[in-house]
Amino acid sequence: MDQDSTPVLDAIEEIRQAGTYSFSLPGHRFGRGVDDRTAEVLSYGAFAADVMLAKSAVSDAEALYADAVGANQVIFTTCGSSISIHTAVLTLTGPGRKVLVDRNVHKSVVGSVILAGAEPVWLRPRWDYAREIAHPATAGDVAEALRRHADITAVVMITPTEYGTGADVGGVADLCHERGIPLLVDEAWGGHFGFHPDLPTAAVQAGADIAVQSLHKAAGGLCQASMMLVGGDLVDPVGLRLRLDLVTTTSPSPLMYGSIDGWRRHLALNGKALIDGALERADRIRRRLQQEERFTVIDESIHETEGVTEWDPLKLCVDVSKLGLTGYQVKEWLQSERRIAAQLGDARQVVCSLSYADDDAAIDRLAEAFQALAADPPAPDRPELAVPPLAELDLEQVMPPRDAFFGETEQVADPVGRVAAEMISPYPPGVPAILPGERFNQAVVAYLRAGKAAGMTIPDSSDPDLNTFRVVRNG
Ligand SMILES: Cc1ncc(COP(=O)(O)O)c(C=O)c1O
Numbered sequence: 001m002d003q004d005s006t007p008v009l010d011a012i013e014e015i016r017q018a019g020t021y022s023f024s025l026p027g028h029r030f031g032r033g034v035d036d037r038t039a040e041v042l043s044y045g046a047f048a049a050d051v052m053l054a055k056s057a058v059s060d061a062e063a064l065y066a067d068a069v070g071a072n073q074v075i076f077t078t079c080g081s082s083i084s085i086h087t088a089v090l091t092l093t094g095p096g097r098k099v100l101v102d103r104n105v106h107k108s109v110v111g112s113v114i115l116a117g118a119e120p121v122w123l124r125p126r127w128d129y130a131r132e133i134a135h136p137a138t139a140g141d142v143a144e145a146l147r148r149h150a151d152i153t154a155v156v157m158i159t160p161t162e163y164g165t166g167a168d169v170g171g172v173a174d175l176c177h178e179r180g181i182p183l184l185v186d187e188a189w190g191g192h193f194g195f196h197p198d199l200p201t202a203a204v205q206a207g208a209d210i211a212v213q214s215l216h217k218a219a220g221g222l223c224q225a226s227m228m229l230v231g232g233d234l235v236d237p238v239g240l241r242l243r244l245d246l247v248t249t250t251s252p253s254p255l256m257y258g259s260i261d262g263w264r265r266h267l268a269l270n271g272k273a274l275i276d277g278a279l280e281r282a283d284r285i286r287r288r289l290q291q292e293e294r295f296t297v298i299d300e301s302i303h304e305t306e307g308v309t310e311w312d313p314l315k316l317c318v319d320v321s322k323l324g325l326t327g328y329q330v331k332e333w334l335q336s337e338r339r340i341a342a343q344l345g346d347a348r349q350v351v352c353s354l355s356y357a358d359d360d361a362a363i364d365r366l367a368e369a370f371q372a373l374a375a376d377p378p379a380p381d382r383p384e385l386a387v388p389p390l391a392e393l394d395l396e397q398v399m400p401p402r403d404a405f406f407g408e409t410e411q412v413a414d415p416v417g418r419v420a421a422e423m424i425s426p427y428p429p430g431v432p433a434i435l436p437g438e439r440f441n442q443a444v445v446a447y448l449r450a451g452k453a454a455g456m457t458i459p460d461s462s463d464p465d466l467n468t469f470r471v472v473r474n475g
Contacts, residue, residue, distance in 0.1 A: 001067040003268035008261040011057035012049050012254060025251065026050055046255060054254045061261040068268040069194030071204045071211075071229040073237045076260055077244065078252040081188045081226040082108035084212040086115060087244040088184050088228055091235065092154040092210070093118040100145050100155045103394075104134045106186060107425040107460065109156055110435045114402045115247075121149050122397060123157075126307030127390040131298070131319065132348060133163050134390075134431075135307030139171030146175060158186040159203065162344055162429035163298065163351060164315025165308045166190075166200045173207025182209035182234040188226075189312070191219030192356065195271035198279060200310030204231040210240070215260050218314060218355055220267075222259040267356075274356040281363045282313045282354050288367045292374045294322035314354040318370065321348040323377045326385055328455030333378055338369040344428045345455065347385040385454040392443035395434055399475060404436035408473040411463065415440040419475030424448060424461045440469065 016030060028034050031047030039047070058076060066074040077084045089112030093099045099118045101109060104125040113120050123145055125134035136159050146152055155176050159167035169185060176183040185203035187193070191213040194202040203211035211229045215221025228244075230237055267274070289297050296319035302311050320330045331345030344351040352366060399419050409421040418440055423432040426448075434444050449466050452458060462470040 001064055003064065003068055003265060005064065006261045006265050007057035007060035007064070008054055008254070008257045011054035012051045012258055015051050015053050016048065020053070022053075025052060049255055049258060051254050052251070054257065055252065058257050061257065061264070064268075065227070065260070065264045066229070068264055069202060069204065069229065071231055072233075073230040075228045075230070075237070075240060075244065076257055077226045077228065077248060078224055078256040079226070079248050080216075080224045081186070081212050081214040082106075082111070083244075083248050084226045084228050085109055085186060086112045086247045087240060088210045088212055089113060089118070089156065090116050090243040090246065091240050092156075092182050092184055097154075098149055098152045100142070100149070100152045102137060102157045104136070104161065104431055105156065105158045106188065106430045107423050107432050107435075108430075109158070109186060110401065110423055110432055114405050114436065117400075117402045119400060120397070121145060121152060123155075124394060126305075128305055128307075129390065131163075132387045132390065133161075133346075135161060135163075135165045135305060136167030136309075138307055139168045139175060142172045143175050146179065152181065154182050154184065156184045156186070158188075160187070160189050160200060160310065160312050160315070162189070162315075163317050163349075164189075164312035165302060165305075166310030166312065167307070168309040169201065169203045169206035169208055171309075173209075176209075177207070177232070177234075180234070182232075183207070184209065185211045187211045188214040189217050189315075189353075191215050191217060191221070192267070192271075192275060192314070193312075195267040196275035196279075199275065199314075200312055202229075204229040207231065209234045215256075215263060218312075218353060220259070220263040220355075220357065222253075222256055224253070225256040225260050227260065271356075278354060278356045278358065279313055281358060281360065282316065285316060285354075285363050285367045286313075289316075289318060289370055292371065294374055295320065295370065296322070316352040316354055316366075317349050318352075319349045320373075323374065324380050324384075325377060326380075326382065326454055327351075328385070329378070329381060330373065332455065333373065334369055338365075338372075340366060340369050346426075347387050347451075347454070382454050383450070385450055385456075388443040388447050392441065393433065393447065395438040395441060395444060397437050398439050399437040399472065401436040404472050404475070407475075409470050410473050411468040412471055413468050415469040415471050416442050416445055418469075418471035420469070421472050421475075422460070422462045422470040424458060424466075424469075426451060426456045427459050428457075440471070445469075 327345035
């Protein structure tokens with residue numbers, strides 16, 4: 001196929017150039033009605049490209065994308081990967097059906113399980129006790145879970161993690177396919193994988209039946225641009241589109257579609273060179289930061305860690321704890337002192353997401369900021385966050401998530417021993433520390449409250465201050 005072509009971008013242009021006047025939505029009339037203040041910030045061009053009629057070109061753009069990355073089919077979505085994940089989970093499972101779900105998943109997967117009314121069997125991640133982070137479960141872990149629960153009907157995994165570590169998708173896919181069950185991979189952070197041989201293998205090429213990718217994370221789409229990539233023949237693409245229709249908007253944004261179309265063309269034509277450059281710069285900054293002995297920077301040796309089959313070098317993970325600082329404080333310091341926005345801070349690390357768009361100047365600026373930090377670190381301005389022994393954060397699921405979420409609830413100040421009726425997800429990465437139907441223990445309550453005090457962002461708790469928690473009334 002001609003990867004130089006851009007059906008959606010062409011359609012937007014053609015409709016405008018044909019002199020079409022729209023008495024349909026949107027009311028701003030390709031930007032005519034936009035006031036100067038709005039245009040000053042958002043640009044007239046953004047409104048001029050907001051051409052709903054261009055939707056007709058999306059299926060051609062999807063076919064080009066599938067061709068570029070070796071998928072059977074691709075379906076673009078415009079409400080973020082959360083909606084792609086809802087769609088995919090609603091397609092692969094349903095009420096009362098058992099699904100094996102990575103416990104390290106993003107909250108949207110848990111939301112999908114609640115919506116589907118499925119019965120999750122949780123797959124514990126591989127805890128990395130040295131770094132206090134989680135890596136994907138191994139294929140052996142999946143095999144064991146499938147052996148114990150012969151009635152599992154689908155498997156859902158996240159790879160890569162927010163720290164760039166990836167699962168053995170091929171090995172897990174083989175296990176699933178031996179049993180005739182589908183594998184869904186949340187690959188939200190892997191939108192660039194299909195375009196370069198030295199990046200982790202794209203899930204759909206490794207054997208996943210559905211992979212979900214965000215185009216606005218590591219890739220170059222506008223925020224909310226996402227897609228489902230279909231591999232193999234276990235998933236009915238028509239069923240997938242019908243489920244999407246249940247949960248998504250009826251007015252998808254042409255801007256999202258256009259940005260996906262343009263990104264695919266750019267990477268199909270230039271991706272090798274662009275990502276070569278990004279990998280070279282990532283390697284350079286990693287070596288530079290490793291010269292400072294108080295930084296511990298994840299590098300290719302992470303492959304020796306259990307659960308890590310793949311690794312994305314474009315995730316720059318810097319452990320700053322030897323400076324006596326938390327990742328939360330350093331993330332804030334980078335923002336306030338250097339106007340640098342990092343992707344994530346946690347109890348010990350700061351994670352910067354590098355991309356094809358960074359140039360040498362940007363990478364030097366980041367390296368210099370870290371070096372300035374090491375030369376003159378700020379005084380700790382908050383208590384250290386002691387992460388509890390990680391196994392203590394493995395909570396017991398005592399009620400189906402849907403029953404706990406939709407049942408009778410109450411707010412209590414001391415939830416220990418009670419059954420949660422809400423998700424509480426430190427963000428990023430947005431992995432729920434507790435989810436509906438799990439029983440609160442002392443460790444998780446203390447961790448969340450101390451985390452909040454240390455700078456953890458928790459966007460979804462029923463009580464933003466964590467003075468109270470939502471629990472099942474009689475649970
Ligand atoms: C791994 C993962 N999956 C899914 C999502 C949801 O993506 P979106 O914000 O596009 O809805 C996120 C967002 O942070 C994520 O990190």
